Amino acid sequence: MSQRTQGRSILPGVNVDDVFKDHDRYFLPRQSFQSLIDQLTLQGYGCVGPVMRDGAIIFDRLDMASQLPQGARDRQAPGYYRLENGGGPRWFSWANGPQALKPYLFPSREVLWEGTVDEDGGLNFKERIIEPEPLAVLGVRACDLAALAIHDAHFLKGPSPDAHYARRREQLFIVAVHCSHPASTCFCVSTGDGPAATRGYDIALAELDEGFVIDAGSDRGKLILDQLPLSKVDEAQLDQARRELNAAVAVQTRALPEGPLNRILFENLDHPRWDEVAERCLACGNCTSVCPTCFCASENEVPSLDGQTSEHSREWSSCFTQGHSYISGHVIRPDIRTRYRQWLTHKLGSWIDQYGRSGCVGCGRCIAWCPVGIDLTEETAAICKDARDE
Amino acid sequence: MQTSTPGPKPRMAVHKFASCDGCQLTFLNMGETLLQLADMVELVHFAEAGPVAPDAEVDIAFIEGSVTTEHDLERIKQIRSHSGFIVAFGACATAGGIQALRNFADAGEWLSAVYATPEYIDSLATSTPMSDHVKVDLEIWGCPPNRDQVLGAIRAWLYGTLPKQSQDKVCMECKRQHAVCVLVAKGMPCMGPVTQTGCGALCPSFGRGCYSCYGPAEALNTDSLAGWFEGLGLLPEDITRQFRHLNNSAPGFRDAATNIISTDAGHGH
Numbered sequence: 015m016s017q018r019t020q021g022r023s024i025l026p027g028v029n030v031d032d033v034f035k036d037h038d039r040y041f042l043p044r045q046s047f048q049s050l051i052d053q054l055t056l057q058g059y060g061c062v063g064p065v066m067r068d069g070a071i072i073f074d075r076l077d078m079a080s081q082l083p084q085g086a087r088d089r090q091a092p093g094y095y096r097l098e099n100g101g102g103p104r105w106f107s108w109a110n111g112p113q114a115l116k117p118y119l120f121p122s123r124e125v126l127w128e129g130t131v132d133e134d135g136g137l138n139f140k141e142r143i144i145e146p147e148p149l150a151v152l153g154v155r156a157c158d159l160a161a162l163a164i165h166d167a168h169f170l171k172g173p174s175p176d177a178h179y180a181r182r183r184e185q186l187f188i189v190a191v192h193c194s195h196p197a198s199t200c201f202c203v204s205t206g207d208g209p210a211a212t213r214g215y216d217i218a219l220a221e222l223d224e225g226f227v228i229d230a231g232s233d234r235g236k237l238i239l240d241q242l243p244l245s246k247v248d249e250a251q252l253d254q255a256r257r258e259l260n261a262a263v264a265v266q267t268r269a270l271p272e273g274p275l276n277r278i279l280f281e282n283l284d285h286p287r288w289d290e291v292a293e294r295c296l297a298c299g300n301c302t303s304v305c306p307t308c309f310c311a312s313e314n315e316v317p318s319l320d321g322q323t324s325e326h327s328r329e330w331s332s333c334f335t336q337g338h339s340y341i342s343g344h345v346i347r348p349d350i351r352t353r354y355r356q357w358l359t360h361k362l363g364s365w366i367d368q369y370g371r372s373g374c375v376g377c378g379r380c381i382a383w384c385p386v387g388i389d390l391t392e393e394t395a396a397i398c399k400d401a402r403d404e
Numbered sequence: 405m406q407t408s409t410p411g412p413k414p415r416m417a418v419h420k421f422a423s424c425d426g427c428q429l430t431f432l433n434m435g436e437t438l439l440q441l442a443d444m445v446e447l448v449h450f451a452e453a454g455p456v457a458p459d460a461e462v463d464i465a466f467i468e469g470s471v472t473t474e475h476d477l478e479r480i481k482q483i484r485s486h487s488g489f490i491v492a493f494g495a496c497a498t499a500g501g502i503q504a505l506r507n508f509a510d511a512g513e514w515l516s517a518v519y520a521t522p523e524y525i526d527s528l529a530t531s532t533p534m535s536d537h538v539k540v541d542l543e544i545w546g547c548p549p550n551r552d553q554v555l556g557a558i559r560a561w562l563y564g565t566l567p568k569q570s571q572d573k574v575c576m577e578c579k580r581q582h583a584v585c586v587l588v589a590k591g592m593p594c595m596g597p598v599t600q601t602g603c604g605a606l607c608p609s610f611g612r613g614c615y616s617c618y619g620p621a622e623a624l625n626t627d628s629l630a631g632w633f634e635g636l637g638l639l640p641e642d643i644t645r646q647f648r649h650l651n652n653s654a655p656g657f658r659d660a661a662t663n664i665i666s667t668d669a670g671h672g673h
């Protein structure tokens with residue numbers, strides 16, 4: 015896969031000035047951006063990227079640079095998301111929308127296998143083999159890359175890697191864009207996952223008014239770069255890109271409390287805050303659906319009417335659904351309190367024991383897209399505060 | 405491949421009570437699948453499609469509509485006595501339907517206001533679901549339920565099991581469909597977070613809030629959603645109307661509306 019830039023992340027206190035230090039950086043003028051889309055298309059990739067639809071930034075098929083959300087700014091707050099026109103030539107002056115990479119690798123619904131009854135009444139099972147087209151996603155953020163690394167660990171590294179995920183992953187080409195305009199809901203600095211894209215991409219871009227500072231993070235990325243009308247990047251452009259990243263760090267106000275959350279949360283399973291949040295939480299599953307690291311699914315048998323075939327399908331589920339806590343005739347998490355607690359203790363706590371890091375990359379999506387504006391940083395802080403006061 | 409069940413075909417009926425006929429259309433709109441179904445079961449009674457034999461013994465009966473007259477009451481008891489497995493389908497049969505709004509009003513007063521000769525009308529003061537009167541073996545919620553739910557129920561019954569019915573909220577399906585949330589991105593009231601799935605998040609996919617056609621979901625938190633609607637600037641009567649829609653008499657929504665009204669009265673509004 016991509017040639018990784020070893021071991022760097024933008025942790026609190028780490029100097030973002032290091033981001034543009036090593037490998038070769040070039041400059042791609044804004045008016046030549048279309049050549050990037052064209053080159054990707056020429057080399058066989060279908061391109062998707064950010065566009066404005068129904069009042070949000072969503073990822074969709076992208077053929078022309080003119081489809082990009084020029085001047086768009088996202089105003090986000092708990093339970094609130096609005097796009098505004100901030101003017102100017104830029105295409106990436108927003109933080110994020112409800113989804114980015116997740117639906118492309120882990121679709122919300124797909125058939126995994128099919129069962130059929132043969133002439134003699136025997137059962138046959140046939141795996142659904144998928145052959146995905148090469149796909150280039152433009153406009154991926156640092157938090158999305160961090161979430162992707164988590165999904166890779168979950169879907170690919172276990173004893174039985176997920177074949178569908180693996181095939182889609184092999185075909186994925188990533189054009190990352192450093193974040194210059196985090197939303198008020200973003201806290202990637204506190205999780206150590208952004209705002210700079212430092213690894214796991216094929217091409218990375220830092221947007222300036224006149225164009226992009228561009229570099230390749232993989233051999234495939236280099237092949238594309240070789241075909242673009244690039245010039246040498248100058249010091250002033252690098253300075254500008256660094257200043258914008260520093261500003262993107264400084265502007266973030268939300269943060270997760272210091273850990274170890276896997277200990278603190280589990281020591282506070284009876285904290286009254288769980289009852290309090292359960293009064294507000296709707297158990298609707300929006301938070302888990304927009305979370306780029308959540309991977310829970312339910313599997314269902316969908317028989318044909320004649321009963322001769324059945325499709326085994328997988329769809330996004332959530333720790334907030336009843337089905338997710340149903341075990342052999344018994345619902346083990348019958349109320350909203352235990353379901354919210356499951357979400358937070360897994361995401362921020364037991365995830366660390368399971369995958370070696372927290373399941374939160376600080377994208378803030380669950381805060382903005384919660385219909386009643388529940389903010390996990392606030393809930394976690396309330397529980398940790400009492401733990402520390404003790 | 406064989407399409408029909410060996411042996412005598414199971415006998416099936418579709419009955420109508422107080423309703424708009426929309427649920428029966430779920431069958432009629434199946435097109436070719438209806439022919440396939442007719443090959444697998446014997447459609448003994450289904451007035452809208454042709455066969456009429458309301459008193460015939462059947463193995464499975466689908467009931468559309470609510471109980472609104474004395475005659476309805478007798479009829480459903482009669483149907484219960486000669487039907488093996490009863491499926492109440494649609495908002496009317498499972499929750500009393502939109503016409504259950506009369507449960508919150510003086511039905512007699514409405515009658516005399518609407519009809520020139522109200523004495524010709526013989527109806528009960530309430531509209532009630534089938535389960536209030538007879539044992540119902542399966543309920544399929546929705547206004548109207550979708551064909552996959554109906555076919556899934558028949559398929560499961562033929563296998564001798566109950567169908568797996570999703571209790572997820574509409575929001576789950578809304579996100580699976582990649583619709584942009586109208587509540588968060590437009591500040592529109594949407595009932596998705598308290599409504600069970602079934603429709604495929606149809607309204608949010610077209611940029612409108614959910615009307616709650618499929619009725620209250622489990623793990624229901626109507627107070628929190630009502631409170632958020634208030635924050636969006638909705639008046640108590642508008643919030644009440646959100647809950648007093650197609651499933652107004654389903655207990656979860658009936659109580660939510662009653663709460664809003666009593667809290668509002670408490671504030672001396």
Ligand code: SF4
Pocket residue numbers: 301304305306307308361373374375376377378379380381390
């Ligand atoms: S928990 Fe929330 S903030 Fe953290 S990664 Fe998931 S959606 Fe983003």
Ligand code: SF4
Pocket residue numbers: 294295296297298299300301302334383384385386387388
């Ligand atoms: S925290 Fe918010 S988004 Fe998540 S289930 Fe509760 S109400 Fe829904």
Ligand code: SF4
Pocket residue numbers: 298300385574575576578579583584585586587588594595596597605608613614
């Ligand atoms: S639009 Fe409605 S159904 Fe969809 S996620 Fe938002 S609140 Fe839920």
